[in-house]
Amino acid sequence: MDKTSPKYVLKMLVAIVDRAKAKRLSEIFQKEGTHFQFMINGMGTASSEILDVFGIGRLEKAVVICLVPDVRLPDIIKAIDEEFRLDKRGSGIAFVLPLTGVSSPTYQAYEKELRHYKERWDQLMEKETERIQPELKHDLIIAIVNQGCSDELMDAAKQAGARGGTVVQAHKIGMEEAKKLFGISVHLERELVLIVTHRKEKKAIVDAIVSSCGFKTEARGIVFTLPVEDVIGLASVE
Amino acid sequence: MNKKLKEKIMEAFSSVLPITLIVLVLSITIVPMEISTIVMFLVGAVLLIVGMGLFTLGADMAMMPMGEGIGVQMTKFKKLGLIVLISFIMGFVITIAEPDLTVLANQVPSIPDRALILTVAVGVGVFLVFAVIRVLFRVSLSRMLIVFYGLIFLVSAFVPNAFVGVSFDSGGVTTGPITVPFIMAMGLGIASVRSDKDAQSDSFGFVALCSVGPILAVLILGICYNPTDASYTPVTVPEVGMMRDVVGQFAIQLPHYLKEVLIAIVPIVVVFIIFQLFSRRFKKRQLARISVGFIYTLVGLMLFLTGVNVGFIPVGHIIGSQLAASTYKWLLIPVGMLIGYYVVKAEPAVHVLNKQVEEVSGGAIPQSTMRICLSIGVAASLGMSMLRVLTGISIYWFLIPGYAIALILTFFVPKIFTGIAFDSGGVVTGPMTSTFILPLAMGACEAAGGNVLTDAFGAVAMVAMTPLIVIQILGLVYGRRIKAAEAADNIAMDSEDDIIDFDDVEGSGELQGVQDWEDDYGQNKS
Numbered sequence: 001m002d003k004t005s006p007k008y009v010l011k012m013l014v015a016i017v018d019r020a021k022a023k024r025l026s027e028i029f030q031k032e033g034t035h036f037q038f039m040i041n042g043m044g045t046a047s048s049e050i051l052d053v054f055g056i057g058r059l060e061k062a063v064v065i066c067l068v069p070d071v072r073l074p075d076i077i078k079a080i081d082e083e084f085r086l087d088k089r090g091s092g093i094a095f096v097l098p099l100t101g102v103s104s105p106t107y108q109a110y111e112k113e114l115r116h117y118k119e120r121w122d123q124l125m126e127k128e129t130e131r132i133q134p135e136l137k138h139d140l141i142i143a144i145v146n147q148g149c150s151d152e153l154m155d156a157a158k159q160a161g162a163r164g165g166t167v168v169q170a171h172k173i174g175m176e177e178a179k180k181l182f183g184i185s186v187h188l189e190r191e192l193v194l195i196v197t198h199r200k201e202k203k204a205i206v207d208a209i210v211s212s213c214g215f216k217t218e219a220r221g222i223v224f225t226l227p228v229e230d231v232i233g234l235a236s237v238e
Numbered sequence: 239m240n241k242k243l244k245e246k247i248m249e250a251f252s253s254v255l256p257i258t259l260i261v262l263v264l265s266i267t268i269v270p271m272e273i274s275t276i277v278m279f280l281v282g283a284v285l286l287i288v289g290m291g292l293f294t295l296g297a298d299m300a301m302m303p304m305g306e307g308i309g310v311q312m313t314k315f316k317k318l319g320l321i322v323l324i325s326f327i328m329g330f331v332i333t334i335a336e337p338d339l340t341v342l343a344n345q346v347p348s349i350p351d352r353a354l355i356l357t358v359a360v361g362v363g364v365f366l367v368f369a370v371i372r373v374l375f376r377v378s379l380s381r382m383l384i385v386f387y388g389l390i391f392l393v394s395a396f397v398p399n400a401f402v403g404v405s406f407d408s409g410g411v412t413t414g415p416i417t418v419p420f421i422m423a424m425g426l427g428i429a430s431v432r433s434d435k436d437a438q439s440d441s442f443g444f445v446a447l448c449s450v451g452p453i454l455a456v457l458i459l460g461i462c463y464n465p466t467d468a469s470y471t472p473v474t475v476p477e478v479g480m481m482r483d484v485v486g487q488f489a490i491q492l493p494h495y496l497k498e499v500l501i502a503i504v505p506i507v508v509v510f511i512i513f514q515l516f517s518r519r520f521k522k523r524q525l526a527r528i529s530v531g532f533i534y535t536l537v538g539l540m541l542f543l544t545g546v547n548v549g550f551i552p553v554g555h556i557i558g559s560q561l562a563a564s565t566y567k568w569l570l571i572p573v574g575m576l577i578g579y580y581v582v583k584a585e586p587a588v589h590v591l592n593k594q595v596e597e598v599s600g601g602a603i604p605q606s607t608m609r610i611c612l613s614i615g616v617a618a619s620l621g622m623s624m625l626r627v628l629t630g631i632s633i634y635w636f637l638i639p640g641y642a643i644a645l646i647l648t649f650f651v652p653k654i655f656t657g658i659a660f661d662s663g664g665v666v667t668g669p670m671t672s673t674f675i676l677p678l679a680m681g682a683c684e685a686a687g688g689n690v691l692t693d694a695f696g697a698v699a700m701v702a703m704t705p706l707i708v709i710q711i712l713g714l715v716y717g718r719r720i721k722a723a724e725a726a727d728n729i730a731m732d733s734e735d736d737i738i739d740f741d742d743v744e745g746s747g748e749l750q751g752v753q754d755w756e757d758d759y760g761q762n763k764s
Contacts, residue, residue, distance in 0.1 A: 018241070019601075039600060041600060041601070052523065052527065053523065053530055055295050055296075055527065055530060055531060056246075058242070059241055059242055059245075062601070101740055102737070103737050104737070147519075149521070151521065151523050173433065189430075
């Protein structure tokens with residue numbers, strides 16, 4: 001076996017849609033033969049401050065994560081796009097994160113299917129060898145701030161060009177901060193904000209987040225970014 | 239249209255329309271009603287829809303974040319004495335303001351109103367303390383419930399029969415639509431700081447314990463005063479001829495319910511303001527949201543209560559009395575069940591519970607499943623209540639086995655379902671129960687010549703009991719399914735748990751279970 005042998009790689013597909021429609025999304029994933037779907041409850045960020053104050057500015061979102069073979073991605077993305085019309089603003093987003101490894105039982109679940117798509121894969125490999133190193137045009141910004149600071153963060157991010165985000169409730173854990181209360185370790189509440197952005201806007205947004213909600217501010221924010229391979233639902237950027 | 243707005247409107251419509259249609263169908267078939275009553279009912283239904291939408295939105299915006307915030311912040315005090323004191327005060331204050339409690343107090347003339355209200359408030363305060371301590375020290379909910387319900391049945395043996403119904407009612411009464419979201423969210427907040435695997439399950443059970451408090455408190459009062467009589471306010475159907483009178487009826491009642499809701503909500507606002515001053519938990523925009531949420535809750539509940547009291551009480555009474563007086567008495571049972579099935583959807587606090595269940599379980603227990611289960615539960619309890627109205631069987635024949643089954647089930651179901659089930663008992667007995675189901679049972683009882691106090695009032699206790707069983711049965715099924723699903727998962731995943739590294743091409747070839755396809759296809763390509 002030489003080093004150029006093709007690899008049937010799994011990717012992590014993250015789709016964020018209205019929670020009411022999460023079931024439909026899951027059905028699509030199932031129909032397309034993916035395994036390992038996981039759902040996290042998230043909250044959309046407000047489209048406008050006024051609507052938000054009146055309570056109709058944001059919707060509950062579902063952040064659905066699943067593992068998808070690279071070769072199946074185009075089909076699945078198409079299916080999601082057709083159902084959810086992600087190009088419409090506020091309808092959600094789906095993006096693909098590269099993986100560098102996966103435990104073998106996980107992989108086994110896809111083996112049969114990978115065999116099935118072997119031919120297609122071969123064609124794909126012949127046609128575009130650059131697919132192995134796709135050009136990454138988008139980034140996922142993950143910012144983790146103190147409870148209650150996500151509004152401020154999104155305001156700053158939007159000023160800098162972000163289109164929207166999703167907030168997930170999280171807890172900070174770790175020995176030094178986990179204060180013990182009657183024998184239970186107490187979690188500190190944090191909000192984890194996910195923002196997908198075009199690479200050229202990334203810096204401006206991250207800078208804005210850091211200056212308004214950085215570690216030195218009250219929000220005690222931590223920010224990092226991940227490469228995103230493919231995005232649907234960020235159409236207005238293009 | 240704004241998606242959120244649309245979602246709320248749909249929710250409100252789908253919860254109130256079914257019961258409205260049933261009543262309309264009944265009114266043109268077996269229970270003829272005067273046109274004015276129907277008009278009142280329809281106006282009431284419209285108020286219900288608007289009120290429901292505003293209330294659930296307000297609960298999401300104000301009551302839930304606030305309760306949760308107070309819960310989380312409370313654990314940060316780290317002084318047990320302080321936590322106990324604050325819990326007690328909170329339970330006491332929100333109960334004393336509950337308008338339904340005043341109504342309940344009036345039903346028992348032999349006990350001074352103030353004594354009854356204070357006792358119940360102390361009861362809730364003490365049990366809220368128990369609920370908080372339970373979460374902090376991880377005491378099993380089912381064990382606590384068994385002890386307390388055992389105590390309740392023991393004490394009830396020494397209390398006059400007519401008084402037992404009132405005590406069980408008080409448990410349902412104190413957990414009204416304002417206290418339920420607040421207490422439930424507080425539980426969620428307190429449990430959320432814990433990191434162990436039961437933390438999720440323990441976010442339920444607060445409402446459950448808070449409804450035990452008043453029952454015990456009132457029973458103990460019953461022993462002290464040994465009352466021989468309890469009374470009730472008979473339903474009066476107002477005479478309305480003109481359209482103007484209909485509007486007039488609502489206009490007269492609106493300020494009254496505004497006042498009631500205000501009295502109930504003000505203590506919570508005060509607690510919140512003090513809390514915010516000390517903790518500064520909420521930022522400017524969140525505070526704005528919460529304030530608007532308060533106004534939504536206030537207006538929503540005012541409209542809802544007005545609609546349901548003016549429009550629904552007479553209709554419930556008429557349906558009950560006409561059916562019981564007709565030759566087809568037995569129709570009471572199926573009609574009661576049908577009404578029970580749909581009436582629970584229109585109970586405002588139920589939406590809050592279902593939503594929280596879905597949220598905490600991460601979508602594993604969807605709102606739709608909860609709705610169906612609660613509907614089945616209330617349908618069953620109304621069927622049994624109507625049977626009791628017709629036959630006069632003692633309520634103990636239902637309550638004791640019912641609670642025994644519910645308590646035994648706690649040993650077999652996943653913990654979270656025990657919490658949800660016992661919470662739902664307090665949650666389903668809201669304003670809809672007291673303004674529609676109770677008048678229905680009273681009407682039927684009066685017409686059938688039964689004892690209103692023992693036969694009709696038991697209806698509320700029954701409504702509070704059946705969900706405990708149904709939700710736990712759901713838990714049984716769910717627990718089995720989870721086990722089956724996990725077993726299926728294990729069969730699929732029988733290989734060793736190695737990591738396949740996508741970068742490490744040569745290495746991956748050696749990994750178990752990957753070997754052959756790498757060889758097959760890898761060679762093809764090269």
